[in-house]
Amino acid sequence: xxxxxLSDNVNLLALIGxxxxxxxxxxxxxxxxxxxxxxxxxGELLEHNWDGIGEYKNPLPMGWAVMFxxxxxxxxxxxxxxYPLNAYSQIGEYNEEVASYNAKFENKWANxxxxxxxxxxxxxxxxxxAQCHGILGDGMxxxxxxxxxxxxEKAIVDVILNGSKGLGYPLGEMPAGLLDEDSAKAVAxxxxxxxxxxxxxxxxxxxxxxEALWATCAACHGEDGKGMMGQSPDLSSYGKPAFVVDVLNxxxxxxxxxxxxxxxxxxxxxxxxxxxxxxxxxSK
Ligand code: HEC
Ligand code: HEC
Numbered sequence: 001x002x003x004x005x006l007s008d009n010v011n012l013l014a015l016i017g018x019x020x021x022x023x024x025x026x027x028x029x030x031x032x033x034x035x036x037x038x039x040x041x042x043g044e045l046l047e048h049n050w051d052g053i054g055e056y057k058n059p060l061p062m063g064w065a066v067m068f069x070x071x072x073x074x075x076x077x078x079x080x081x082x083y084p085l086n087a088y089s090q091i092g093e094y095n096e097e098v099a100s101y102n103a104k105f106e107n108k109w110a111n112x113x114x115x116x117x118x119x120x121x122x123x124x125x126x127x128x129x130a131q132c133h134g135i136l137g138d139g140m141x142x143x144x145x146x147x148x149x150x151x152x153e154k155a156i157v158d159v160i161l162n163g164s165k166g167l168g169y170p171l172g173e174m175p176a177g178l179l180d181e182d183s184a185k186a187v188a189x190x191x192x193x194x195x196x197x198x199x200x201x202x203x204x205x206x207x208x209x210x211e212a213l214w215a216t217c218a219a220c221h222g223e224d225g226k227g228m229m230g231q232s233p234d235l236s237s238y239g240k241p242a243f244v245v246d247v248l249n250x251x252x253x254x255x256x257x258x259x260x261x262x263x264x265x266x267x268x269x270x271x272x273x274x275x276x277x278x279x280x281x282x283s284k
Contacts, residue, residue, distance in 0.1 A: 102268050109270045114277070117241075121278025124271050128262070129279070137282040145256060151239045151283045153202060156188035157181070166254035167247065171220050171232045178216055186210035187217060191235060195225040198239035239283070241276030248272050 006012050045054040079085060109116065126135065132144040139146035149155055161184055163176035179187060189201035190210025201207050214223075217235075222228040225235035237243045249272075251261030262272065 098265065102265070106268055106270055112270060112274070117274040117277040118281065120271060121274035121276070124267065124275040125278050128267065129275065132259075137279060139256075142256065144259065145254075147279045148282050148284050151243070151280050152199070153185075153188040153192050155283075156191055156238070157184045160184040160187060162255070164254065166252040166259075167233060167250050168253075169227075169232050170230070174220070174232070179213065183209075183213050187213050190214060191217075191225070192239065195235050196238045196240065197236075239280065241273045241280065244276030244279060245269075245272045248275075
C-alpha cells in the first residue's frame with residue numbers, strides 16, 4: 001500500500017501526526033468526561049439564563065484571546081500573501097512559458113536582415129492576415145484594405161480625399177476632402193520625399209507645391225509630421241514597417257471594416273516588423 005510506505009518521510013510524519021491527534025483527542029475527551037462525572041459546579045453565575053441553563057462568570061482566558069486574534073491576522077496574511085491571491089495558476093504558468101519562449105525567439109532574431117524579415121513576414125502574413133487581405137494582399141475585392149495600394153503616394157491621396165478613421169488617436173477622425181485632388185497629389189509627393197523619406201516623388205516638380213500646402217496637415221500631424229506627441233499618427237514612419245506595427249498594435253475600425261488589433265501577444269515585436277516589411281513590399 002503506497003500510503004503505508006514508511007520509508008517515505010512525508011507518509012511517516014503524517015502517520016505520526018494522525019496518531020498524536022487520536023491520542024490527544026482521547027486524553028482530552030477522557031479528562032472532560034471525568035470532570036463531568038466528578039466535578040461539583042460552583043462559582044458566580046451570569047444574569048442571563050436559558051430555560052434553567054446558566055453560564056458562569058469566567059473571564060476570557062488570555063491565551064485564548066491572543067490565539068484568536070493571531071488566527072485572524074494569520075488568516076488575512078494567508079489570504080493576501082500566503083496562498084489564495086498569490087497562488088499558482090495554470091494560466092499564470094502558461095503565460096510565463098509563452099513569455100519565456102517569446103524572449104528566446106526575440107533573442108534568436110535580434111538582428112534580422114532583410115531576407116529574414118521577408119521570409120518571416122510572408123509566413124506571418126499567410127497565417128494571420130491572408131484570410132482577410134487575400135493571399136496576394138489585394139483585400140479580396142474590398143473586404144479589407146488593398147495592401148498593394150497602401151503605404152504609397154496613391155494611398156496618401158486617397159486618405160486626403162476620403163479621410164481615415166478607426167485607429168483610435170486622440171484627434172479622432174481625419175476628415176475627408178481636406179484638399180482637392182491636385183493639391184493632394186502635391187502633398188503626397190512632398191510627404192513621401194521629405195517627411196517619411198520612403199520614395200522619390202513620382203513627379204518631383206510637385207514637391208515644392210506640396211510643401212507650401214503642408215500647413216493643412218501640420219495642424220494635426222505637426223510641422224515635422226510626427227503626430228504632435230501621439231495626438232495623431234506619426235507620418236514620418238508612413239510607408240515603413242513602424243507604421244504597420246502601430247496599426248497592428250491599435251487595430252482599425254475604419255470605413256472598409258474592422259481590422260483586429262494584434263496586441264495580445266500573438267505576434268512578437270520582430271514578427272510585427274517582419275510582416276510590416278513584407279506587406280510594404282507588396283505596395284506598388
Ligand atoms: C483634423 C486633423 C487632421 C488633419 C488636418 C490631417 N490629418 Fe491626417 N490624420 C489625422 C488623424 C486623427 C489620423 C488617424 C485616422 C485614423 O484613425 O485612421 C490621420 C491619419 C493620416 C494618415 C494615415 C492613414 C492610414 O492609412 O492609416 C495619413 C497618411 C495622413 N493622415 C495624412 C495627412 C495629410 C497628408 C494631411 C494634410 C493634407 C492630413 N493628414 C491632415 C488627423 C488629421
Ligand atoms: C479580420 C480581418 C483582418 C485580418 C485578420 C487582418 N486585417 Fe488588416 N485590415 C482589415 C480591414 C477590414 C482593414 C481596413 C480597415 C479600414 O480602413 O476600414 C485592414 C487594414 C489594414 C491596414 C491599413 C491600415 C491603415 O492605417 O489604413 C494594414 C497595414 C493592415 N490591415 C495590415 C494587416 C496585417 C499585417 C495583418 C496580419 C498581421 C492584418 N492586417 C490582418 C482586416 C483584417
